[in-house]
Amino acid sequence: MNIIKGCIFDLDGVIVDTAKYHYLAWKRLSAELGFDFTEKDNERLKGVSRMVCMEILVEIGGLSLSEDEKHFLADKKNSWYVEYISGMGEEEILPGTREFITRIKAAGIKTALGSASKNAGIILANLRLLELFDAIIDGTCTTKAKPDPEVFLLGAKALNLPAHQCVVFEDSQAGLDAANNAGMLCVGVGSADILTGTDFIIRGFDSNLDDILNALIVQ
Ligand code: B16
Ligand code: MG
Numbered sequence: 594m595n596i597i598k599g600c601i602f603d604l605d606g607v608i609v610d611t612a613k614y615h616y617l618a619w620k621r622l623s624a625e626l627g628f629d630f631t632e633k634d635n636e637r638l639k640g641v642s643r644m645v646c647m648e649i650l651v652e653i654g655g656l657s658l659s660e661d662e663k664h665f666l667a668d669k670k671n672s673w674y675v676e677y678i679s680g681m682g683e684e685e686i687l688p689g690t691r692e693f694i695t696r697i698k699a700a701g702i703k704t705a706l707g708s709a710s711k712n713a714g715i716i717l718a719n720l721r722l723l724e725l726f727d728a729i730i731d732g733t734c735t736t737k738a739k740p741d742p743e744v745f746l747l748g749a750k751a752l753n754l755p756a757h758q759c760v761v762f763e764d765s766q767a768g769l770d771a772a773n774n775a776g777m778l779c780v781g782v783g784s785a786d787i788l789t790g791t792d793f794i795i796r797g798f799d800s801n802l803d804d805i806l807n808a809l810i811v812q
Pocket of ligand 1 (some may be wrong): 604642646714
């Protein structure tokens with residue numbers, strides 16, 4: 594009996610490390626605004642939407658900005674980010690990821706992307722991964738940021754599956770909270786010292802995932 598019929602993957606931190614490009618662009622913006630933005634600060638931006646990131650930056654910099662100014666600055670950051678990711682290629686796919694998704698598809702499992710990024714389409718196209726997903730739910734389809742479950746519930750709907758038959762792969766705490774809020778199983782991608790509320794935890798897709806596959810899918 595198969596328990597899980599759909600896998601929903603986060604993008605940044607699960608399929609590819611775009612966090613480094615987000616960091617460069619937010620750091621460039623903060624430098625222009627006259628304050629420092631550290632890698633530790635960048636951790637707070639993982640998995641959350643662009644405008645939530647902007648609010649966090651405003652807090653870190655102690656800024657007082659109008660809504661229009663925040664949107665203007667977030668657009669500026671995004672134009673730099675898009676410039677940085679334009680050179681990405683297949684070599685930046687995190688090790689084992691393509692092979693894992695190919696393997697579960699061959700086992701009859703449906704696949705969806707569940708990302709907060711409005712740039713997910715460009716990134717997947719650059720990585721030549723678009724064809725591996727049955728559905729793509731990204732920041733252009735959602736109105737609520739993780740930890741709201743919207744992105745994953747839309748993913749399950751697009752796959753025509755109930756939430757309890759889906760498992761989410763996520764690297765951010767906001768994303769894991771979103772998966773739990775959606776009533777889905779979740780696999781944390783990262784360290785058990787940092788991530789909480791996971792059903793399973795993996796370091797990445799280059800490790801031996803047979804136990805997890807057996808537990809979730811092949812029973
Ligand atoms: P964009 P994910 C998220 O991607 C990133 O983790 C987060 O840092 C970023 O702010 C968000 O996408 C929005 O990205 O500015 O490209 O729309 O982890 O949900 O795949
Ligand atoms: Mg992520």
